[in-house]
Amino acid sequence: MTRLPSTPPAQLDANALALYEKITAGPRGTTMLDDQGVLVGPFNAMLLSPPVGDALQELGAAIRYRSGLSARAREIAILVVAGHWDSAFELRVHEEIGRGLGLTEDELAALRTGAPLELADPGEDAVLRVTRALVTRADLDDPEYAELGESVVFELTTLVGYYATLALQLRVFRV
Structure with a gap:
């Protein structure tokens, strides 16, 4: 059972309501709302501290919508983190996105469990290997570091940290 209150928008204070409206008006739209709004x-947890929640959701929007990673590579990385943390919410949401991008059920299962997986696309395969190294060792060796280029390594380390943060929050708040 969740530890967070389900506060309808009409009951939010002004700062939380402003963040709520920013989240729902952005690229995520209303996909992150229950039937009560x-x-x-x-995203519900982000309303607990609107200044921090806003910064966190802005980082997430940058990772999801303004990254140099391809959509499939980004979802592969997100699913590696979600699987590593056993984050049911993130797995459910991002497996559905992954299916829409052509990831197979076998690929999704391997991303969820950490099972061996070789992807046909060399760039996606490199993202998989590097992300797995980041979540298991919290570091990269020199060949892994050099494999994707510094800007991709920066984006992947940011993505891993962001989704690990969300996984931790989802676990603690029992979402």
Whole structure:
């Protein structure tokens, strides 16, 4: 059972309501709302501290919508983190996105469990290997570091940290 209150928008204070409106007006739209109009997943928790929640959701929007990673590569990385943290909410949401991008059920299962997986696209395969190294060792060796280029390594380390943060929050708040 969740530890977070399900506060309808009409009951939010001015700062939380402003953040709620920013989240729901952005690229995520109303996909993160329940049938009562309450934010679900990590977004409901962000309303607990609107200044921090806003910064966190802005980082998430940059990772999801302004990254140099391809959509499939980004979802592969997100699913590696979600699987590593056993984050049911993130797995459910991002597996559905992954299916829409052509990831197979076998690929999704391997991303969820950490099972061996070789992807046909060399860039996606490199993202998979590097992300797995980041979540298991919290570091990269020199060949892994050099494999994707510094800007991609920067984006992947940011993505791993962001989704690990969400997984932790989802676990603690029992979402």
